[in-house]
Amino acid sequence: xxxxxxxxxxxxxxxxxxxxxxxxxxxxxxxxxxxxxxxxxxxxxxxxxxxxxxxxxxxxxxxxxxxxxxxxxxxxxxxxxxxxxxxxxxxxxxxxxxxxxxxxxxxxxxxxxxxxxxxxxxxxxxxxxxxxxxxxxxxxxxxxxxxxxxxxxxxxxxxxxxxxxxxxxxxxxxxxxxxxxxxxxxxxxxxxxxxxxxxxxxxxxxxxxxxxxxxxxxxxxxxxxxxxxxxxxxxxxxxxxxxxxxxxxxxxxxxxxxxxxxxxxxxxxxxxxxxxxxxxxxxxxxxxxxxxxxxxxxxxxxxxxxxxxxxxxxxxxxxxxxxxxxxxxxxxxxxxxxxxxxxxxxxxxxxxxxxxxxxxxxxxxxxxxxxxxxxxxxxxxxxxxxxxxxxxxxxxxxxxxxxxxxxxxxxxxxxxxxxxxxxxxxxxxxxxxxxxxxxxxxxxxxxxxxxxxxxxxxxxxxxxxxxxxxxxxxx
Amino acid sequence: xxxxxxxxxxxxxxxxxxxxxxxxxxxxxxxxxxxxxxxxxxxxxxxxxxxxxxxxxxxxxxxxxxxxxxxxxxxxxxxxxxxxxxxxxxxxxxxxxxxxxxxxxxxxxxxxxxxxxxxxxxxxxxxxxxxxxxxxxxxxxxxxxxxxxxxxxxxxxxxxxxxxxxxxxxxxxxxxxxxxxxxxxxxxxxxxxxxxxxxxxxxxxxxxxxxxxxxxxxxxxxxxxxxxxxxxxxxxxxxxxxxxxxxxxxxxxxxxxxxxxxxxxxxxxxxxxxxxxxxxxxxxxxxxxxxxxxxxxxxxxxxxxxxxxxxxxxxxxxxxxxxxxxxxxxxxxxxxxxxxxxxxxxxxxxxxxxxxxxxxxxxxxxxxxxxxxxxxxxxxxxxxxxxxxxxxxxxxxxxxxxxxxxxxxxxxxxxxxxxxxxxxxxxxxxxxxxxxxxxxxxxxxxxxxxxxxxxxxxxxxxxxxxxxxxxxxxx
Numbered sequence: 001x002x003x004x005x006x007x008x009x010x011x012x013x014x015x016x017x018x019x020x021x022x023x024x025x026x027x028x029x030x031x032x033x034x035x036x037x038x039x040x041x042x043x044x045x046x047x048x049x050x051x052x053x054x055x056x057x058x059x060x061x062x063x064x065x066x067x068x069x070x071x072x073x074x075x076x077x078x079x080x081x082x083x084x085x086x087x088x089x090x091x092x093x094x095x096x097x098x099x100x101x102x103x104x105x106x107x108x109x110x111x112x113x114x115x116x117x118x119x120x121x122x123x124x125x126x127x128x129x130x131x132x133x134x135x136x137x138x139x140x141x142x143x144x145x146x147x148x149x150x151x152x153x154x155x156x157x158x159x160x161x162x163x164x165x166x167x168x169x170x171x172x173x174x175x176x177x178x179x180x181x182x183x184x185x186x187x188x189x190x191x192x193x194x195x196x197x198x199x200x201x202x203x204x205x206x207x208x209x210x211x212x213x214x215x216x217x218x219x220x221x222x223x224x225x226x227x228x229x230x231x232x233x234x235x236x237x238x239x240x241x242x243x244x245x246x247x248x249x250x251x252x253x254x255x256x257x258x259x260x261x262x263x264x265x266x267x268x269x270x271x272x273x274x275x276x277x278x279x280x281x282x283x284x285x286x287x288x289x290x291x292x293x294x295x296x297x298x299x300x301x302x303x304x305x306x307x308x309x310x311x312x313x314x315x316x317x318x319x320x321x322x323x324x325x326x327x328x329x330x331x332x333x334x335x336x337x338x339x340x341x342x343x344x345x346x347x348x349x350x351x352x353x354x355x356x357x358x359x360x361x362x363x364x365x366x367x368x369x370x371x372x373x374x375x376x377x378x379x380x381x382x383x384x385x386x387x388x389x390x391x392x393x394x395x396x397x398x399x400x401x402x403x404x405x406x407x408x409x410x411x412x413x414x415x416x417x418x419x420x421x422x423x424x425x426x427x428x429x430x431x432x433x434x435x436x437x438x439x440x441x442x443x444x445x446x447x448x449x450x451x452x453x454x455x456x457x458x459x460x461x462x463x464x465x466x467x468x469x470x471x472x473x474x475x
Numbered sequence: 476x477x478x479x480x481x482x483x484x485x486x487x488x489x490x491x492x493x494x495x496x497x498x499x500x501x502x503x504x505x506x507x508x509x510x511x512x513x514x515x516x517x518x519x520x521x522x523x524x525x526x527x528x529x530x531x532x533x534x535x536x537x538x539x540x541x542x543x544x545x546x547x548x549x550x551x552x553x554x555x556x557x558x559x560x561x562x563x564x565x566x567x568x569x570x571x572x573x574x575x576x577x578x579x580x581x582x583x584x585x586x587x588x589x590x591x592x593x594x595x596x597x598x599x600x601x602x603x604x605x606x607x608x609x610x611x612x613x614x615x616x617x618x619x620x621x622x623x624x625x626x627x628x629x630x631x632x633x634x635x636x637x638x639x640x641x642x643x644x645x646x647x648x649x650x651x652x653x654x655x656x657x658x659x660x661x662x663x664x665x666x667x668x669x670x671x672x673x674x675x676x677x678x679x680x681x682x683x684x685x686x687x688x689x690x691x692x693x694x695x696x697x698x699x700x701x702x703x704x705x706x707x708x709x710x711x712x713x714x715x716x717x718x719x720x721x722x723x724x725x726x727x728x729x730x731x732x733x734x735x736x737x738x739x740x741x742x743x744x745x746x747x748x749x750x751x752x753x754x755x756x757x758x759x760x761x762x763x764x765x766x767x768x769x770x771x772x773x774x775x776x777x778x779x780x781x782x783x784x785x786x787x788x789x790x791x792x793x794x795x796x797x798x799x800x801x802x803x804x805x806x807x808x809x810x811x812x813x814x815x816x817x818x819x820x821x822x823x824x825x826x827x828x829x830x831x832x833x834x835x836x837x838x839x840x841x842x843x844x845x846x847x848x849x850x851x852x853x854x855x856x857x858x859x860x861x862x863x864x865x866x867x868x869x870x871x872x873x874x875x876x877x878x879x880x881x882x883x884x885x886x887x888x889x890x891x892x893x894x895x896x897x898x899x900x901x902x903x904x905x906x907x908x909x910x911x912x913x914x915x916x917x918x919x920x921x922x923x924x925x926x927x928x929x930x931x932x933x934x935x936x937x938x939x940x941x942x943x944x945x946x947x948x949x950x
Contacts, residue, residue, distance in 0.1 A: 109910075124617070141601050141602075142597075145596030145796075184823055300625065322621060322827075352798045450509055
């Protein structure tokens with residue numbers, strides 16, 4: 001009986017059973033951090049399975065950062081993947097510990113923060129923002145004493161519904177919109193509702209690193225999809241969908257972070273069809289479509305979707321109101337019901353005050369004019385960065401919007417050393433590996449031109465290029 | 476080999492295996508909603524186990540709302556516990572669907588909302604609140620353009636650290652404080668970090684219903700602890716800790732919701748010792764210790780804790796700023812590290828604007844004076860409710876603080892009918908079963924005196940008592 005019960009409960013894939021077994025033993029602390037694990041051969045004999053089965057189990061453990069490979073001599077226990085059996089913690093914690101070091105990089109105090117993909121606070125209309133706050137208190141004198149509904153303020157959702165129709169030519173009713181406190185909350189809610197352990201999830205490579213952590217924490221089997229200046233290789237994406245039957249593909253197709261690439265309209269259309277065919281949800285993260293330089297970006301995937309397979313996360317914090325944290329999720333009712341229930345268990349709704357301030361601020365004519373200026377200011381900053389780096393010999397694809405350059409350095413230099421020396425000189429940037437589920441891209445870096453003013457950009461970049469030269473001479 | 480792998484992965488308790496097996500089959504849709512499940516006898520034969528084993532498995536399924544019992548004829552599939560095998564959802568969803576109907580009750584439009592345990596917005600100092608907002612913009616002109624740190628604004632955490640020392644006589648450093656967007660977020664983060672499926676969790680009975688849902692969604696094995704006007708039966712609590720080794724006990728010991736009961740100081744001290752002894756964390760939810768009537772409540776559990784086994788959630792939204800959503804979590808560094816990591820994956824920190832407004836508003840002398848008036852206003856409202864209900868013959872224990880009366884009605888009436896008829900007359904209240912993990916307390920209700928003004932309280936309660944009389948005569 002025992003066998004029958006268990007084989008039903010579990011996946012019938014042998015390598016997953018081996019994977020689970022090894023993971024459980026690691027968590028129980030049978031092997032210590034950095035201890036060598038049994039060889040593939042040994043385990044194959046012990047379990048009476050093919051060596052390839054053990055190999056696949058180890059590969060999955062490696063992808064999920066539970067083990068690492070050293071000098072081709074075998075597999076070793078990754079320190080944080082262990083669980084003290086008597087502690088009050090669970091597998092989530094060990095996943096949390098693998099949080100990327102992006103937040104650590106952001107804690108670096110530097111005069112030249114090229115690591116910050118944030119808007120320079122001086123570019124925000126601070127001087128008239130408080131007027132909108134005052135207006136909100138005049139209009140809703142009891143706003144402080146009022147909870148929002150879980151789904152978000154109706155007045156705001158209606159305004160957004162009109163805005164999406166006007167600007168992006170798609171219709172989404174106020175009932176198909178949820179207000180969240182920023183895009184990360186939205187990603188987290190979606191992951192919690194849709195992903196269970198071992199579900200396949202497609203992620204761009206490179207990608208927004210907190211998303212890697214969120215999906216990994218849900219136990220997702222992460223499958224990378226490379227993004228190029230021209231978009232994706234769609235035949236590869238199709239092969240991955242066919243093979244892995246992913247629950248969802250998390251993507252950031254417009255002024256992609258970190259690369260700045262934009263997926264062209266034609267690919268958007270085809271990918272939506274493909275997603276429908278393979279029943280894979282597309283989770284489209286769209287943090288700053290307004291920040292374009294030459295021409296408007298293509299319409300969002302959501303605008304091409306007729307089957308309800310796109311979940312659209314539109315955030316505003318990054319370019320107009322970091323201190324407010326407002327994002328909207330658009331999706332069709334079937335998915336909305338679940339996301340809404342997850343939201344109802346994670347807070348009591350995004351604070352009403354923030355929603356009302358955002359409503360009056362964002363839809364004001366003055367802010368819309370301000371965004372126009374913002375585009376120009378950021379395009380100038382981008383040009384300055386490109387000009388300063390033109391002498392470096394580094395390579396990048398010039399983005400048509402967003403905050404970042406994704407730069408390929410010559411491979412001869414040690415990234416670790418470059419980062420260390422830069423920080424010594426009060427310069428910060430983000431190493432490419434942070435954005436990669438596979439932790440590669442070792443000769444790539446992300447440099448943001450959004451946070452520093454023109455003079456700081458020039459000074460900092462001159463210093464950085466010079467530092468690089470010195471280091472490469474000494475290697 | 477298969478057997479070995481699996482028996483290691485799994486719990487070795489036979490009834491849990493049977494439970495998992497049945498749950499998996501329910502989720503796969505083998506039985507439809509409301510379909511009768513195989514009898515205990517049949518399954519015992521099929522699995523070759525003792526009938527008691529199957530019985531225990533069914534009991535656990537029942538407790539977790541996966542099955543229900545009808546007319547003693549057997550076990551039936553609870554509708555929402557099914558999972559469509561080809562849908563994009565996971566067990567979390569089915570747990571979400573079991574969300575209590577508290578939010579539904581709150582959606583009822585009624586003239587007499589005794590269901591709302593919220594402060595009457597007219598009791599808030601709306602008229603001078605906007606001044607504090609203005610002050611924030613004068614002091615921090617770029618507050619809008621600035622993200623908070625994940626842990627929360629340092630200035631606010633330092634102010635809270637001083638406040639806790641002054642008011643509650645415990646020392647907690649700014650590093651041991653985390654700012655969250657309300658208490659539900661805090662409960663959710665704690666549950667996500669500390670609870671894995673089948674972990675035992677003690678919950679008061681009755682309790683704050685979203686907490687039931689949050690812990691249930693984590694797959695916790697929920698063990699109820701009854702709360703009485705005099706507190707807990709500590710010997711019973713000890714027996715439960717000994718037997719089940721719970722990870723944590725979620726409690727709301729001060730003006731408890733829904734009952735209004737307060738756990739006396741002596742019990743607090745003993746329970747902290749007990750928690751330390753059995754390595755059970757105490758998660759203390761403290762939403763309105765400032766709203767006391769006669770005398771100040773005892774110090775929080777956290778003040779008695781020397782071993783780091785208490786996590787203290789102090790929220791402010793309920794009584795001074797629902798529109799801001801600010802709460803603080805105090806805990807010792809070991810636990811804080813984990814909670815902080817969970818927070819970093821669920822949002823980018825509570826909005827800075829809200830934290831700064833709260834800081835200047837809450838610690839102002841004017842607000843502290845206002846809280847004094849609030850206590851008086853609420854005590855008057857409580858007295859009015861008690862006066863109006865004194866003719867009813869119903870029973871309750873008069874609370875020394877908070878927003879609610881927990882009322883025992885005679886058992887002769889149908890709660891469903893009472894609720895239906897009340898809503899018809901534009902009166903809302905919350906049936907007791909919503910607060911109970913076991914969904915009992917069928918003759919209890921929660922009536923809040925915090926939301927309606929004095930005249931509304933009198934009119935609504937007269938009407939409600941009369942309605943009750945008519946119904947009980949007709950039954």
